[in-house]
Amino acid sequence: MTKSDQTIQQKTDQLDGIVAWFNSEDFTLEQALDKFKQAEVIAEDVQKDLQSLKNGIHVIQQRFDQDGA
16 A cells, blocks of 8 residues: 555554654664654645645535535
8 A cells, every 4th residue: 555545544553653663662863863754754644635635625515505505
């Protein structure tokens, strides 16, 4: 499954895993920057997905308001 095929829940689960790594005994400074960059990319992707959902809801709401008028 590619990153774009993942659900918002799957992406947030990935973020949770990264946060857990930062709090684990596996944490190393050498890997921290890469993990942080990975989390940043996933967080931006989640934000885009949420904005897309919000836009879709707004369109549906407009249609509903027009049909109800």
